Amino acid sequence: MGSTPIKVMVVDDHLFLREGLRAIIDAQSDLKLVSEAESGEEALEMYATDRPDVVLMDLQMPGMGGVATIEAMKKHWPTVRIIVLTTYAGDSQALRALRAGASGYLLKNSLRRELLDAIRSVHEGGKHLSAEVAAGIAFHVIDDTLTERETSVLKLAADGNSNKQIAGKLGVVEVTVKGYMKAIFAKLRASDRTHAVTIAARRGIIEL
Template sequence: MGSSDGVIRVLITDDHPVMRDGLRAAIAQEADMEVVGEAADGAEAIERYRALQPDVTLIDLQMPNVDGLEAIQAIRADYPQAVMVVLTTFPGDARVTRAMKLGAISYLLKSACRDEILRAVRAAAAGRHVVAAEAAQNIANHLGSESLTLRELSVLRLVAEGKSNREVAEALSISEDTVKARMKSLMAKLNAEDRTHAVTIAIRRGFMDS
C-alpha cells in the first residue's frame, strides 16, 4: 500500500495540537511516509478521510463531538479497506476489543516511543497488526471474562455520577430492585468490592470514560 512512489500517506487525527505537531514532525523525517492531512475530532476525521483517502490513519479514541470509535465505524462502513491505527492514552481491554472489532488494525499507547509508532505505521500499511504490550496484557488478563451489558452500563454511569439507587431507578424508569440486581451482576463480573470500586474498574478496563 502507498502512493505510486512508495510513500505511505498518513492522516493524523487527535484533538491535542501538541500531539499532532509531534507526530507530524516525526513522520516528516521519514523518506517513506508523509502527512497528507490532520483532523482535530472524529467528525473532521471522517470528512478528511473521504477527501484524502490516506493509506494509514492515526486516530485517537477520546475526542470531542464524534469520538474515535464512532469515526472508525463510520469510515470503515464506507471504506472497508481503510487502515486505522489507534493511538491513545487508554490501554483498557474493552476499548481495545471494540476498536479491533470495528476494524482498527493496530492499537498503540501515546506513551509509545517515536520509533514504535513509525514501525506500526509501516506494519499497518503492509497489513500487519500491532498491539501495545500493555493493551495486549489487559486483554490476556480478562480473556473469557464477561462483558457488561448496555443495561448494566446505564446503571453504572449514573452511579458514577453519585446517584443513589432510587435516583438511578427514577432516571431509567425502572424499579430499585432492578437497579440492585444490575449492580449485583456487574459487580460480580468486575470482581468489585463496592460501588466505587466497580466504577474505578470499569473506567480502567475501558467500559466507561473517566
C-alpha cells in the same frame, strides 16, 4: 519497501501531538504526512480527498469520537487502515476500537518506540497492539461482559445516584437495581460500588 511513500493522516485535536507526529513521520523517507484533522467530521472530509494509506486516530475528540469515526470510515472505505493513538490502556476501549475496524492500538507514551513499526506493519495488512493493551485484553477475555443495562446502572452509580434514584431514572423497582449491582460486582470482581466504578473506568467500560 517500494518507492512510493506510505501516505499518513493524523486525526487529533491537540496541535502539540500533531506537530510531534509530523516531525517523526517527515524524518522517514518511506512515509509522507498528507493531511491533519482536528475532529472526526474533518477526518471524513479529508479522507475522501487525500485517500491516505494509514490513518492515526485519537479516540477522545470533541464532536464525533474516534470509534464513531472509525465505523464511518470503514463503512465508506472498507480497506482503510487505522491505528488508534490514545493515553488510555483500557481493554474495553481497545476492543471497541478494534471491533469498529482499527488495525492497531498504540498508547501515546509508546509512540517513539512503536509508531513507525506500527505504520509499516498495518500498511502491509498486519495488526499492532501496544503490549500493555494486548495484556489487558488477554487478561479479561474470559470475563463476562457487562450488559447494556448493567453499564447504564454503573454509569448512574458513578454519577452519585443511590439505588433508589437509579431505579427511578430507569423505571424499575429498587430490588432490580440491587440485582444489577450484584451482577456487576461479580463480573468486575469488585467489593463495592466505588471499587466497581474504579475498575470500569480503568478498563474503559465507562467514562468519568
